[in-house]
Every structure is written in structure tokens, then in C-alpha cells.
Amino acid sequence: MRKSRFRVKITKPGAFFVALTIMLGVAAVNTGNNLIYLIAALMLSLMALSGLSSFLNLVGLDFKIEVPEETYASRRTLLTIWVKNRKPYLPSFLLGINTPLGTTWLPYLPPKKTMPMHLWVSFPKRGWQKLPEMMVFSYFPLYFFSRGFKYFKEQAFVVYPKPLSCPLPSAIFHQGQREQGRQKGREEFRNLREWVSGDDLRYVHWLATARLNKFVIKEYEGGGTKNIILSIPSGTKDIELHLSRLTYLANTLFKAGYAVGLKTNSLYLPPKRGLQQRKNILKTLALYEG
């Protein structure tokens, strides 16, 4: 975590206010009119206190950024920034967080409280990404100055490829249609086959295994053994397009209850069900480098 020094920018009303204060100050010295001195003194004190209160507004703040578990490239993602006010008595007003991806506001943060700020962001590329540099700023209290600091946190996370819809392979599609009316647990037995890595141990045919001295698996017509292995063909020109489609397929197939595996030139993930498998596949797709 890194915080830069405070940066102060003057706004248009602020520039006008400063010019007006100088003008009244000169008028006061010139005329010797103490009431103009009084007005100029009030304006000067306001300027000073405005700077001080905007400084106090921004000190004593802690930030914690929560990235969603799944982030896809070129898709809007909601980042949650938890802001904690460590000040014992002073609240913070009108906090703004500006990133190259958008701006969000927190109108009021009471002392010793933590509140969330939500920021819609979108990452253009897949793979390892860092959190963008944030500018925490505030126009508070009088819109004369914008005071802020840059906040950067070394936090990397994986952005999955942008899911791009594509038609499902026809066999899967028809099978899916056939299986729609079938009830769970009433699948029809098709045949026995040798066990391959990734097969569920629940479907081991123990008698045949004992007889043949190797694992034998029962195959059913229904969902029991819907295994699909996605593969990335080598030498493809538009690899990003393929990765996007594979991401879509992986998500869809996991949703449909298939055990999905992934095969690349250098890696083989045997078909499995479950969240961890899905994450592994998506992460592999995200970090694939051809």
C-alpha cells in the first residue's frame, strides 16, 4: 500500500475567491477602511480554514479493496472499497475516488466507522492484473480547492477471458434435449469401460474391478458421466477468440452439470465437476500464452 503526498488543485470559484480576497485586501490598505479589512480578514481566515478542514477531511483514512471472485475482461465488475475513518471525533465528507476506470463518491463517513464505496470497473485484458492507481480527493468544504492523494495497493488478481457466446456442439445440444425429461437417479445403464483419470469413484463397478484387477467404470445414458474435455487447438490465429469461446463453454457446461476438463499443449486437466475445477480451467484460460 502506498500513499502519495497531498496534491491541491484550485477550482474556478476558488481562483475567483482568491482574486477577490487580494482585491479587497488592496482596497483595505488603500482606503484604510477597517471594515474592508474586516471582510478581507474573514475571507483570508475562510481560505486558511478551508485548507485545514479539507486536510483533516482526508487524513486518518484506511482503504481495503475487495475484488469479486470472478472478473472477466471487458465486462463491468463492481469493486467494493471499504473506507475506514480512524479519526476519533471528526467525520469525513464528500470523499471521491477517481480511477482511470471511473469515479465514485462517499458523501459522509462518521468518525470511527467503516463504509463501502462501490466502483464499476472494467479490465480490457485477461491475465494477471493489478488494481488501478486511485486518486482519493475531496472538494470539501467550499469547492474552492480540490485536495487529494494517490493511493496504490500492490494487489494482483486474475482476470478471466471475456466470455463470448458460441453455439454448443450439436451432440451436446441433442443430448441435453434428450435428458431434459429424465429424472435424477433413473438413468439407463449403457456399458462398462476402463477408468480414466477424472472419473467419479462413485461409478466404479467393484465386481468387474475385482475380476479384471483394474478399475472399471459404469457408464449411464444420463448425467452420471457427462464428461467433456475442452481443448485449445495449437497454431490458431485468433487465440483470444478461442479463449473467449472456451470460457463461455466452460461456464455453460459447468452450469449444465458436465464434468469438464481442459487440454492444452502443455497441460491436461481431467474432467471434473465442482467450483474448484471451474476456477482452475478459467484461470488456465486466463493465463494461457499460446
Add this chain to the structure above:
Amino acid sequence: MKAKHIPIFCAYIGFLLAILVLKEELPLWCEGICLMFFITIVNHLKWKTYPSNLFLNSLAIALILLSFFLPHTDIFMLSLYVLFILILIKFLGPLKPRDLWQVYTLNLFLFSAATFSNFKLSFGFILILFFWITLIGICFLTAQQVTEPAILKRPLFYFASGLSITAVLVAMLFFILLPRSPYTFFLGFGFSHKAKTGFTEDIDLNGIQEIRTDSSVAFRAIMSCSLKSPPYWRGMVYDTYQNGRWQIRLTPQKIKPSCPDSNIYHQTIFLEPYAGKTLFALNYPLAINITAPRVFPIPPLSNLTFVLNRHIFQRIEYKASSCPVFPVAHLSAQEKLLYLQVPQNLKGPLDKLLQHLIDKKDPPSVIVKKLVNFLQKPPFKSQFQIPKIEGEPVLTFLFKTHKGWCEHFASALALLLRSAGIPARFVGGYYGGTWNNTGNYYLVRQKDAHAWVEYWNGKNWQTIDPILPTLEVKKTTYFPFFWKWLDYLRLRWYAYVINYDFAKQRRLFYRLKQFFSPSKNKSYWQVKKPDFEWSRYKRYKWLFVGVVCLGWMGFVIYFLFKQHKANLFLCLCELLKNYDYNISPNQGGLEIADMINKKDPELSYMVRRFVEIWYPMRYGRLIRDRSKTKHLKELLKQIKSHLIKQKSIWA
């Protein structure tokens, strides 16, 4: 009020305050028009119908051009008119954030313009109020430009209030430290202070003197203690009487007076601006030294007047020393000739009158006594309201009307003395004043203006007053303590704010240096505290403590009650608790209704009805409005009357 309307509201209030501080400068029609424009606030809050920009710009140009043709318009008034026109045009159009910034700035300009004409303490109070209101407006405007300010309403209001109080305190420091120059450049951009009414260099007996009805302050004189008898404050000495007017013709010589008496009265006087050049001081003044805006002495003249070489358009502060007896026994031949002058048309009638009154062989003191007796007895009568006199005012007063005010009496006596061969002169000044024991000073008002006579008794000048003004009968004033303190504040406002200058700044820094330096003599640092007789008010001590405690309790109860009242569901729970229903803080409304159902189904139905409106209004999307709140309050009343009824049945 909705939070989004607060900046608009503050802009209007700021404008109203600006009108208030410029009240004396603006003609009545202009004030009327400005106040009429306050109706446009309804347009901004409700109707939101605005004319086109083209129309507004054309109107502004036309009105500004028109203001050039208004009669009696100097550059100051012209700039005021332009500022007012610009603000009023802004009020006609939509008030977007940019427009609101402009209105706040224009209001500030109006206040800056008011600094040239309004030096009262009230200006200070109104300026602080304006500052507070505008700051609230700007804070809400800032919030509005970023987010919906409704959620911030209360904290932002408290913050803005706190900020304005702190800013005022810091501004005091800036006010003291800002560099000051003893000189004015570029003639102050052509603006000058406006003079108030007061004594003039010639006195017209034919005109009713407005000064006698004016209760504005002439000056304040700080002294160590009050005098036993009401003091005479010497101002101008008039030597020539012609056509019903007293004038100053003599060019007196500069003198060096010395007081034969050991009692010298020292005063610090804060003189309000007026059209003349003469300074006032306790009779008979020896020396006057101006201390603000610049330090310089004023040489006394032989008639014991102190005259500046320019008109007093600015509030000035000076120190004066006075002697109880006339300090210079001197009458030159030229002066004697002048002080014996009587206009030709008056000589005959006055001589005839004198033949009946005095014997010319009498010594001057006897002649004076006889003439004063003559003027103090009927038919002569002191009266302010007299019909306009045709012809010579002194003759009319002496032989026809016999009614007049101090100027008539003093003029008549001076001219009679001159006719009798005694040099005499007419002195204008003030008599009496109100002693303020909180700040140890005399407050002298314009209505205390007075005229008396000085005559040469052969050795020295003597003061003789043919008619003592009836001093104002003390009215029963409410809160005298408050008014005295207020006037004391006024004095300090003039001393520390209006008259604060380069010399005082230098003195202050010097004293601060003395205070912080490790020197031994720390007693140099002295801040004069008001002499306040605490013992006199001791008996009110417990009353004061009681009032403060009651006030604080009232404040606390009000807030508790108010908070409670705002939550109608809590009111319902409280009501049910009062009638022996066991309501726990965690119980929801419907649970309460179910619980009551066994005991009193009718009451349960009423509670359910209440809750069904309350919950969506409090937590849901149902908009809280006055009619629903009213309905809930009605339901509460019904529940209460039902409970009372039930209780009486069970009893």
C-alpha cells in the same frame, strides 16, 4: 426545508441582510422593489418558470442605463444600483450552481460597499450573520455539486456553523496582523465617508434645529469618574450675529493656555463624523491631541476652540485635557470690538429694553444677573415647537412670542450684554450626557446639543447659561444592564475596530514584544477592564444560575421530546407502556398487535392499522408527507382515548 433548497434560501437571506446594512443609503422605493423580489423565491422552489436569457440580459442593460439618469446619483449610489440590478436579474432567472456563486459574490460586493457608509456595531453583527448564512449556502452548494445533500443535512449544517465560528475567531487575528498604512492612496478610489447631522459652522435661529430631535450619538467621552453636575461640552464659539444667524468671522490667534487650577480633567473622546471642523471637549479645554486615525496635536485658539483644517468625515479619537476655570485671561482690542457688535436694526429696541432692566453704572456681574433673571421669569418660556417667526428672530422672541429654545435665549442674552457694553459671545456645544458606569464614559447624543453665553467680566471670561435645558427625565428602561453593556460594546467597537490603525497596531506589537520578552516590567501590559460593580448585582447571582440551569434543562428536554415525537412508533410504545402493556424494545409492531389481540381486539386492530402505515413510511418506499403523519397522529389520539375509556371501565 429540502437540502437542495438551502443554497437558494441562503442567497436570498444574504441579499436581505445586504439591504439591511444599506438601509440608510437606499431610497425607500429601491428598498420596496428589492423586497418585492423576494416573491421570486417561490418561483425557484415551486413554479420554476423563467424568462429567456435574451430577455433577462436586455432588461439588465436597460435598467443599468436607466440608473444613470436617476437624480442625485453619485458614483457610490450608481455602483449600488448596478449591483442591485444584477442580483435582481439573477433572481428572475434559474438559479443554477453557477448563478448561486454569482449571487453570493454580488452580496459580498454589497457588504463591501456598505463599509463606506455604515460603521455601526450592528454592521459587525450583521456581517457575521451574513458570513454564517453564506457559508452554510456554499457548503450545501458544494455537496450538491457532488452528491445528493439530503443525507448530509444535519452534519453539514453543524460543520458550516462550527467553521463560521472558528473563521470569525481566526479573522480577528488576521484583522490585527494585516498590514496597515498611515496613508491613503488614490484618494480612496473616490469614496468618502458620509457625514452625519450635527453642529454646523453657522446657526440659523429661524430654522427648527433637527439636531434637537436627533438621538444619534455625537461622541463618547471616557473619564476617570463622573462629574457632580452635568458637564458642558465646549464646541464652537460664534462671534458675529447678522440676519438671524450666528457666524464665525474672527480668525483667532493661537495661544498657549495653562490651567491655574490643579484639577485637570482628562478625557478620551470618540467623535462621530459630522459636517464641521471643530472638536468638542469638556469646558474649558486646554489641549487636544488626536490619536486616531493619525497622531497629531491641535493648537488651541484664543477663544478656546480646537479646529481641524478639514471637515470631520471620519470617526476620530482624541485625548483632551480640561480646566474648571477659563485658562487664558485675554481680550485684545480687535476681539473686544467684535464681541461688542450689535446689528444696527437691533440697537434701538435693545437699548430701550435695557433702560427698563438695568442701570448702566452697575458692575458687569450685577447686569448679567438682572438680565438672566429677566429671561428666566415669565412670560419667557422654553419651548421647542413654535410657529415660524417672521422678521428678526431675536426681536420677535424678546418682544412678541417669548418662546424659544436655548439658542433664542443665549442669542438674546449675548446681544443684550453687548448692548450693555459687556463683551459677550455665543458658545455652541453639548450639555450633560448619560454616564455609563460600565465603561466609565459619557454618552452624548445630538439631542444634548446646547448653546450658552460667555461674557468678559473685566478680568476673565465667565460662562452664563440663561436657560438650563430640562434634562431628560429618566424613563424606566427595561434591562438597563443590557443596554449599558451594548453601548459599552459600541464604544469598544469604535475604539478597537473602526479606529484601529497603524499607530495602534505598532503600539500593540510593541506591547506584545514587551509581554513576551524576558524583561521584569510586565505591568506595562494593561488591558483596561470595565469597572463593573459586581456587588450591586450579587443578589441576582442565584437568579442567574437558576435561569441558566432551567434554560439548559429546557433545552435538553426539548431535544429529547423532539426526538421522541419524531418517531411516532416510539410514541405508540410509550403510550401502551403507560397503560400497563409490557412492551419490550425488541418487539415489532405486528407482534405488539398480536399480543394485545387476546386482551383487547379493538385496540389490536387500531395498532395494526397504525403499524401498517408506519412501517412502509419509515422503512419502505412510501413517501412521508404531512397528510400521512397527520393520519398517524389521529390514530394515536384514537388509541389514547380508547385506552382511557378502557381504563375507566376496568376501574
